[in-house]
Amino acid sequence: MNKKNKKFSTKSIHKGQEPEKLYGSVSLPIYLTSTFQQKEFAEYEYDYSRAGNPTRTNLEKNIASLEEGKGAIAFGSGMAAISSIMHLLSSGDEIIFTRNVYGGTYRVMEQIYSKFSIKSHWVDTTDLNALKQTINNNTKIVFIETPTNPMMEICDIKEISKICKKSKCILVVDNTFMSPHNQRPLTLGADIVMHSLTKYLNGHSDIIGGILVSNKQNIIDKLRFIQMSVGAVPSPFDCWIVQRSLKTLSVRMNQHNKNAYEIAHFLQSSKKIKAIFYPGLNTHSNHTIAQRQQLNPDGESVFGGMVSIDLGSLVKAKKFVKSLDIFTLAESLGGVESLVCHPASMTHASIPKKVRNQLGITDGLLRLSIGIEDVNDLINDLKKAINKIN
Ligand SMILES: *Cc1c(COP(=O)(O)O)cnc(C)c1O
Numbered sequence: 246m247n248k249k250n251k252k253f254s255t256k257s258i259h260k261g262q263e264p265e266k267l268y269g270s271v272s273l274p275i276y277l278t279s280t281f282q283q284k285e286f287a288e289y290e291y292d293y294s295r296a297g298n299p300t301r302t303n304l305e306k307n308i309a310s311l312e313e314g315k316g317a318i319a320f321g322s323g324m325a326a327i328s329s330i331m332h333l334l335s336s337g338d339e340i341i342f343t344r345n346v347y348g349g350t351y352r353v354m355e356q357i358y359s360k361f362s363i364k365s366h367w368v369d370t371t372d373l374n375a376l377k378q379t380i381n382n383n384t385k386i387v388f389i390e391t392p393t394n395p396m397m398e399i400c401d402i403k404e405i406s407k408i409c410k411k412s413k414c415i416l417v418v419d420n421t422f423m424s425p426h427n428q429r430p431l432t433l434g435a436d437i438v439m440h441s442l443t444k445y446l447n448g449h450s451d452i453i454g455g456i457l458v459s460n461k462q463n464i465i466d467k468l469r470f471i472q473m474s475v476g477a478v479p480s481p482f483d484c485w486i487v488q489r490s491l492k493t494l495s496v497r498m499n500q501h502n503k504n505a506y507e508i509a510h511f512l513q514s515s516k517k518i519k520a521i522f523y524p525g526l527n528t529h530s531n532h533t534i535a536q537r538q539q540l541n542p543d544g545e546s547v548f549g550g551m552v553s554i555d556l557g558s559l560v561k562a563k564k565f566v567k568s569l570d571i572f573t574l575a576e577s578l579g580g581v582e583s584l585v586c587h588p589a590s591m592t593h594a595s596i597p598k599k600v601r602n603q604l605g606i607t608d609g610l611l612r613l614s615i616g617i618e619d620v621n622d623l624i625n626d627l628k629k630a631i632n633k634i635n
Contacts (some may be wrong), residue, residue, distance in 0.1 A: 323441025326455030406434025444579030501550030
């Protein structure tokens with residue numbers, strides 16, 4: 246099949262997925278091998294699975310096309326992907342992060358890479374002036390997350406990319422919360438897109454994985470060399486599982502978007518909820534930026550499946566979660582099943598309480614990952630829990 250100019254859902258099923266040549270198997274085999282026979286001395290397509298494996302290549306081709314990049318490099322986890330980005334830096338270089346990035350990103354920077362004299366800055370990247378003021382001649386990378394976790398703040402990728410181009414910085418966007426179905430940062434000027442495959446891309450809460458995508462060949466070459474050298478590779482089996490999941494990415498994301506939109510509007514109507522954080526509500530402070538940059542492949546504004554709510558106190562949050570039946574109390578997100586998480590004691594527990602409160606991560610805050618169950622069942626579950634709090 247000629248896959249040029251094919252639409253998103255067609256590419257997610259067919260790109261890198263040509264039927265296998267030996268038997269015509271439509272579902273591709275998993276190349277469970279560490280090494281490959283060479284035709285002659287150093288004459289081969291693959292030599293060793295740390296350097297490359299056909300099952301991994303298929304996955305990388307597929308996700309590169311979904312993010313509209315030139316190439317992708319898959320990793321054993323999202324954190325392995327982020328750590329590999331750090332290896333683009335040398336001691337003395339500086340990196341700027343969105344201030345409330347994923348907790349693991351904060352930890353790997355502050356506790357590991359800071360030891361190698363790489364300087365970090367934690368900036369509110371919704372504020373373009375704050376970003377401009379922090380960039381200096383040593384800044385090599387700006388790493389943003391949008392929407393942020395769990396406060397759902399939106400950073401303007403296009404505007405930030407202009408600032409980065411002027412200062413010759415690489416712009417990295419952690420696109421985990423959106424997936425390429427909902428947001429394609431490379432088309433807005435980013436240089437590298439990062440995903441935890443563990444979340445929406447795999448979507449079934451059964452593997453850990455990560456990926457980086459770029460549209461610049463020199464960046465792709467460097468990252469591939471880092472991947473091969475540090476050995477942060479995923480297993481062929483995990484690559485195959487993610488590939489299988491990608492075939493339903495569009496239908497899953499459509500349902501996540503729809504369910505969360507309906508649920509956010511339902512929650513907004515309840516007086517017992519102190520605050521609600523969802524970029525699809527017109528009361529959200531960055532709603533118009535979200536509307537502009539979060540587009541599905543048909544060009545419609547979409548807002549993802551993550552909704553955070555503040556119930557006002559720890560006691561209420563506990564009672565609420567205890568009363569839920571369908572939502573499971575667990576870390577992680579982006580799976581077909583609905584989850585609820587208490588950031589202050591779970592994902593963000595390592596951040597000092599004072600800093601947490603400054604960011605809005607109060608003891609009463611809950612993060613909902615809206616799954617693709619029947620939306621009325623989910624709403625009834627939430628209704629029941631709301632009625633239990635006073
Ligand atoms: C989960 C997550 C990561 C880390 O990915 P792992 O696969 O858990 O290593 C990074 N960024 C975001 C936004 C995440 O949600």
